Amino acid sequence: MVATIALPDESLTWRLSRDLDAEFADVVSSFEAAVYTTALRMSGRADDAEDLAAETFLRAYAALRQYDPARIVELQLRPWLITICLNAWRNQVRTAARRPARDTRTFVPEPAATGESPEEAAERNDEADQLAGWLQRLADKQRTAIVLRHVVGLPYAEVALVLRCPEGTAKSHVSRGLTQLRALMSHDPEVLR
Amino acid sequence: MTMSPDLLLDQLRGLAATPPSPLAERLYTSVVGVEGPSSVGALLIAFTDQGISYVQPGADADQFADEVRDRFGRPIRVVKRPPGGVIEALRSGRARQLDYDLRGLTEFEQAVLRKTLEIPRGETRPYGWVAAEIGKGRAVRAVGTALGHNPVPFLIPCHRVVRSDGTEGHYGFGTAMKRDLLTAEQVNLDEIHDLAARGVLYLGSDTTNIVCYPSCHQARRISPDHRVGFRSVAAAVAAGYRPCGHCRPTALAASA
Numbered sequence: 001m002v003a004t005i006a007l008p009d010e011s012l013t014w015r016l017s018r019d020l021d022a023e024f025a026d027v028v029s030s031f032e033a034a035v036y037t038t039a040l041r042m043s044g045r046a047d048d049a050e051d052l053a054a055e056t057f058l059r060a061y062a063a064l065r066q067y068d069p070a071r072i073v074e075l076q077l078r079p080w081l082i083t084i085c086l087n088a089w090r091n092q093v094r095t096a097a098r099r100p101a102r103d104t105r106t107f108v109p110e111p112a113a114t115g116e117s118p119e120e121a122a123e124r125n126d127e128a129d130q131l132a133g134w135l136q137r138l139a140d141k142q143r144t145a146i147v148l149r150h151v152v153g154l155p156y157a158e159v160a161l162v163l164r165c166p167e168g169t170a171k172s173h174v175s176r177g178l179t180q181l182r183a184l185m186s187h188d189p190e191v192l193r
Numbered sequence: 194m195t196m197s198p199d200l201l202l203d204q205l206r207g208l209a210a211t212p213p214s215p216l217a218e219r220l221y222t223s224v225v226g227v228e229g230p231s232s233v234g235a236l237l238i239a240f241t242d243q244g245i246s247y248v249q250p251g252a253d254a255d256q257f258a259d260e261v262r263d264r265f266g267r268p269i270r271v272v273k274r275p276p277g278g279v280i281e282a283l284r285s286g287r288a289r290q291l292d293y294d295l296r297g298l299t300e301f302e303q304a305v306l307r308k309t310l311e312i313p314r315g316e317t318r319p320y321g322w323v324a325a326e327i328g329k330g331r332a333v334r335a336v337g338t339a340l341g342h343n344p345v346p347f348l349i350p351c352h353r354v355v356r357s358d359g360t361e362g363h364y365g366f367g368t369a370m371k372r373d374l375l376t377a378e379q380v381n382l383d384e385i386h387d388l389a390a391r392g393v394l395y396l397g398s399d400t401t402n403i404v405c406y407p408s409c410h411q412a413r414r415i416s417p418d419h420r421v422g423f424r425s426v427a428a429a430v431a432a433g434y435r436p437c438g439h440c441r442p443t444a445l446a447a448s449a
Contacts, residue, residue, distance in 0.1 A: 020268070021258075021262075021268045021269050021270065022270075024220075025221065025270075028215075028216050028217040028220060029217060032211070032217075033210070033211045033212075036216070037208070037209045037210050037211075040210050041208055046213075049212075053212060054219050054220060057216060057220050058220060058266065058267065061266070061267070061268055128207055128208060131205070131208060132208055135208075146205065150202055150205040150206060151205050151209055152209065153209065178201065181201070182201065
């Protein structure tokens with residue numbers, strides 16, 4: 001018996017190239033967490049993040065309709081989708097800058113229950129909120145690199161694709177970002193409780 | 194709070210999240226074929242998670258899917274069942290409670306369509322009534338254009354909006370179909386035409402002193418002996434009548 005190695009991404013693009021509408025649902029369910037997490041941690045707003053993620057997939061769908069099958073088969077869907085998401089987000093920031101400010105509260109959804117007590121959950125959420133807040137204060141490049149590598153969990157090769165830079169540069173964005181993040185955290189008065 | 198590098202990385206990983214509900218539901222448009230009103234026949238319906246977005250007569254779901262895809266830029270799936278209540282709404286002519294997805298239309302167009310949904314089966318209103326009711330009394334022509342582009346015909350009953358002289362007026366699927374739809378809903382078009390020919394656009398009752406559009410169900414209850422015709426609401430008011438609260442010929446009078 002020959003063991004087969006599953007290549008979900010590859011076979012998905014192949015299926016997608018054959019029947020875009022039928023297979024697109026699989027693209028969405030496979031990558032919605034990665035896209036939503038990117039949207040949430042870059043925008044810092046849960047209500048925006050859902051719209052941004054939906055817009056990302058609609059933009060992707062529009063692009064896929066124009067691509068010929070050979071091009072679709074070659075796509076690396078995850079970094080491609082995340083690139084679209086970041087473009088959509090930057091677009092939104094530019095548009096928002098031209099409009100009157102609206103409510104800027106940050107909403108962070110509660111992660112799924114894990115059998116922890118309400119107190120533990122609240123504490124963890126507080127910590128998550130704080131960390132998300134500190135992330136917002138990083139420079140764009142570093143924040144993007146950290147979100148992609150350590151929150152979304154992309155391998156460096158994909159981080160580099162999204163950032164359009166060599167892997168080494170992506171690594172240094174991440175490491176400088178982490179240093180910056182630790183510095184921010186140790187100077188934040190809230191940390192000194 | 195001091196943090197080891199590993200703890201920080203663990204906490205960053207903890208910031209990953211999943212959308213509150215599966216995104217595919219928000220993205221896809223479903224298309225389905227159903228049996229429409231008898232004067233129309235087969236009907237194709239497109240709907241999203243927000244509601245019904247597009248309706249056309251016909252039975253070719255694949256061709257319809259192509260049209261819907263081009264129109265909305267969303268992936269399509271062909272399904273077997275329409276949203277709940279659609280079949281009943283098509284049968285009864287009461288489609289006001291259904292959900293509609295009118296995103297992509299202007300605020301004005303949406304207001305025109307929402308107002309048109311309020312016109313009951315078996316009754317008609319002039320274009321000017323719709324304009325006045327949404328506070329755009331002068332935009333009668335624009336109302337006609339918005340109704341001409343109604344993406345959800347039959348369910349949003351643009352066929353119930355007629356010319357102020359009582360004649361049917363334009364319809365995207367032909368005046369004959371408009372006439373058939375209204376006749377099937379028991380609108381007495383012959384009578385409305387006869388009245389209009391005699392200069393009667395409103396009917397009052399000399400027992401209640403209320404004046405209505407002739408198709409209003411209140412007007413249809415007036416016995417022939419007590420029916421009084423008027424050319425305008427102003428003339429009726431001058432004669433001591435007050436406008437019906439149901440069909441509201443008031444707004445039109447105010448804007449005229």
